[in-house]
Amino acid sequence: MKKFKNTSEIEPYDGIIGQQRAEKAMQFGLKMNNPAYNIYVSGNCGSGRITYTIKAIESQQIDESKIKDWCYVYNFKDPRKPIAIDFPAGEGSEFKTYMEDLIECLTEEINDAFENEEYELTKNKLLQTYEFEKEKLLKNIRDYGKEKGFKLKSSSSSFIFIPIDDNYEDEISAEEFCKTKKELEEMAIQVLYKLKSLEERVKQVVIETENQIGKLVVEPYIEAARKKYSDNKKVIEYLDALEENIIESIYYFYLDEDDLKDKYDKDYALKYEVNLFVSNDNFSKIIVENDPRPSNLFGRVEYEYHNGNLKTDFTKIIPGAFHKANGGYVILYVDQLLRYANTWELLKKTLKTKQIDIEGQGFINPMPIPCDLKIILIGSKYLYNLIYNYDPEFMKYFKVFVDFDDEMDKTEENEDAISRFISYQCNKNNYKHLTYDAVTKVINQSMKMVEDKNKLSTNFNKLMDMIDEGNLYAKMDGSKYIEKRHIDRAILAKKNRIDKIEEKIDESYKNENTLIDIEGKQVGVINGLSVLSTGEHTFGKPSRITVATACGNRGIVNIEREVKMSGSIHNKGVLILEGYLAENFAQEFPLSLNAYICFEQNYGGVDGDSASSAELYALLSSLSNLAIKQNIAVTGSINQKGQIQVVGGIPKKIEGFYYCCKHKGLTGEQGVIIPAKNEDNLVLCEEVEEAIKNKKFHIYKVNKVEEAMEILTDEKFNIIKELSIKKLRKYSEYKK
Secondary structure (H helix, E strand, O other), X not given: OOOOOEHHHOOOOOOXXXXXXXXXXHHHHHHOOOOOEOEEEEOOOOOOHHHHHHHHHHOOXXXXXXXXXXXXXXXXXXXXXXXXXXXXXXXXXXXXXXXXXXXXHHHHHHHHHHOOHHHHHHHHHHHHXXXXXXXXXXXXXXXXXXHOOEEEEEOOOOEEXXXXXXXXXXXXXHHHHHHHHHHHHHHHHHHHHHHHHHHHHHHHHHHHHHHHHHHHHHHHHHHHHHHHOOOOHHHHHHHHHHHHHHHHOOHHHHOOHHXXXXXXXXXXXXXXXXXXXXXXXXXXXXXEEOOOOHHHHHOEEOOEEEOOEEEOOHHHEEOOHHHHOOOOEEEEEHHHHOOOOOHHHHHHHHHHHOEEOOOOOOOOOOOOEEOOOEEEEEEOHHHHHHHHHHOOOHHHHEOEEEEOOOEEEOOHHHHHHHHHHHHHXXXXXXXXXXXXXXXXXXXXXXXXXXXXXXXXXXXXXXXXXXXXXHHHHHHHHOOOOEOHHHHHHHHXXXXXXXXXXXXXXHHHHHOOOOOOOOOOEEOOEEEEEEEEXXXXXXXXXXXXXEEEEEOOOOEEEEHHHHOOOEOHHHHHHHHHHHHHHHXXXXXXXXXXXXXXXXXXOOOOOEXXXXXXXXXXXXXXXXXXXXXXXXXXEEOOXXXXXXXXXXXXXXXXXXXXXXXXXXXXXXXXXXXEEEEHHHHHHOOOOHXXXXXXXXXXXXXXXXXXXXXXXXXXXXXXXXXXHHHHHHHHHHHHHHOO
């Protein structure tokens, strides 16, 4: 890292660091103009994957022709299927306003036309003609009835004839009375038919007259609208249907609200409204949807209760994120997406059909809108593999995998980039700047996070946590800059907030509730090392491993396995021990052995093979009857050839044993045996490094079982092997 006094002196940088593979994949995915090349971004939280994704999208040029406004309008042919009409961005609101003004003007013009004196005269003349003809027909039948001795009583739908003289029935025969009444009733039916026909003719003439007037008023306005939107076929089709409907329903425009029959009639104007569904006056090409339930992605239809029933219409169609981002990008979090059972299937359906369907629950079924966007999924590698393995269609629609690494090479270039990133964050958050030593400490902590001398962590959130907290302590001290001591204090304070379990375990070692010896020698007893995680805190601890051997034929008995407290990897490690023993100790006679291996005071289960070397050393100690030093703890896995293999968690394990020894009493003789190939993982805290430097604590690096056994017993391995074979031969002879 280049030298500087503090980060205010260096050029700030807010880009991505150490993710060249991910950057190339992202640029490829964004440039690939193919609907199947959607993107899955994988990486740990804090790696900058979301920030980088958004910045990468913002740097892309958007095809303006893809950005459209969308309106839903009434479908006069099928009201259950509202029509979607697209416009260039910004013109949807103009269309809505234009149509509102158009309907308002038409309403005024139609009212004026029907309040015109000429129209009233024409209408009254028609009605007078109707009344004259009606009265003429009624007079004829009334006069005829009178001649026959009957008077006419009429209602709106029927005629009744009753005798004029109460004694009329007595004056004529019953037969003649019935005949006369029947004749009059038949005449009445004919008159009613003629009246009905006359009424229909008059109504038709009135309607035709109204339609002619309506056409004269409406046609110029609609024609002007056609000219304005002549290049939009869907608008023209809508205007044609609108014109026809207005003319057919012209009376809606001039009747008073009280004259309208029911609520449906009163809502007649609703069908002439425009639902400005998506307006891109200020288009946002990126939408991050944090709650990807189907309605939030694909839109919905809202409902209201009316007289105990659900009611809706096309004005209640609400857009989803896919509609709003159409022509751009939608970012979704996979863990959130999978919480909703049918969202994933609807997402695939949208990508397959290339259109966005809105579920209307049977009331209305809005016309789908074409889908033209790129979807970016943000999730873990675990979820990527899960979907990949369980859904064969996944790779059909998400062909680009952007994999953010959780570590990067420890190069001067990357260290300088981190320094510049810290400078940017200090400026952005108005923090005090860091001194060179403070930045060095942050970088060392980054190295410690990945437990590798040659790597740095890409979890910038955790690095920023140190700086956030260091800034607080610098303020409390009244310091001009964030210094190394402030970062140290932040690291220690955080550890103290979350290490209660570790402290309890250390306390159990100190008061000997958990038995661990860190001095002396014992046969068949060794200190293994393991790593525990409690939420955010991970730490190492020693565990006593014991082995008891006897004559028998069960082989190596894993006590944890017998009681179902060990995992499959640990079980595999124990079986490898049998392979090692067979090859190295049973070439001249069969193994006749019962060897019981146990993790003492283990109540939570065990897994992993990092203790397999320690188990073998304890087993060889028991067979050779040579005691093992208790001041040395061991980690490392073995193969059947006796090679010591790398394991994880080396720094935590070493520090765990160091602090155990510190609590029980450091003697200067304690240490840890690790695989030689784990040397690059020796990223230890300053206290442990200082102890090793001053030879108060020791690290032993081994490649083979032989090297470790000689360190643990102070005996040559050929002697250990000879003594072990001697006991195994004796066991074999006992079995004969």
